[in-house]
Amino acid sequence: MPSKLGGQWDVTRGGTAVGDYWEKLYLVRNSIVHAGLEPHGGHAEEAQEGYRRLRDHVEERLLAKSTLYPRSALVRFGKERLEARGFLTRRMRRLMNAIAGEPGPWYWPFDTAGRDQDA
Numbered sequence: 185m186p187s188k189l190g191g192q193w194d195v196t197r198g199g200t201a202v203g204d205y206w207e208k209l210y211l212v213r214n215s216i217v218h219a220g221l222e223p224h225g226g227h228a229e230e231a232q233e234g235y236r237r238l239r240d241h242v243e244e245r246l247l248a249k250s251t252l253y254p255r256s257a258l259v260r261f262g263k264e265r266l267e268a269r270g271f272l273t274r275r276m277r278r279l280m281n282a283i284a285g286e287p288g289p290w291y292w293p294f295d296t297a298g299r300d301q302d303a
Contacts, residue, residue, distance in 0.1 A: 188253075201241035208234035247271060254279050281287035295296055 186193040195206035208230040214222035243260065250257035250271055257266065263280065267274040283290040288297030295301075 185242070185245075189249055191241065191245045191248075201237040205234040205238040209238075237296070251275070255283075255290065258283075 188211055192200055192235070193202050194200070195210075197203040198207060203211050208227075212223065212231060216223055246253065246257055246260060246289070247269065250266075254276055257271065258280065258293070259286070261269070263272065266276060286297060286299050288299065
């Protein structure tokens with residue numbers, strides 16, 4: 185995802201969305217599964233927060249790149265959330281209208297859905 189969405193993805197940088205996810209969720213999960221760590225409620229709360237921050241980071245990056253990945257933005261946010269965030273542009277509206285006339289479901293890969301790759 186770093187090469188596609190850009191942004192900060194260094195798992196060693198604590199205090200960042202990716203670093204906190206890595207430390208508070210992924211490494212704790214590994215300690216539970218592989219080292220027998222017995223987690224407590226604080227672990228669960230930190231893991232949930234780490235997940236939420238990573239989710240928000242991915243969403244922020246997707247919005248920043250929404251002109252490159254409009255279908256991904258549409259599937260993640262939907263029309264209402266794109267509009268609420270100010271990303272329901274004329275281009276996005278045109279895409280949504282074009283999608284309505286496509287031969288297969290808009291979320292399928294282009295070849296399976298029967299549309300041009302550049303659509």
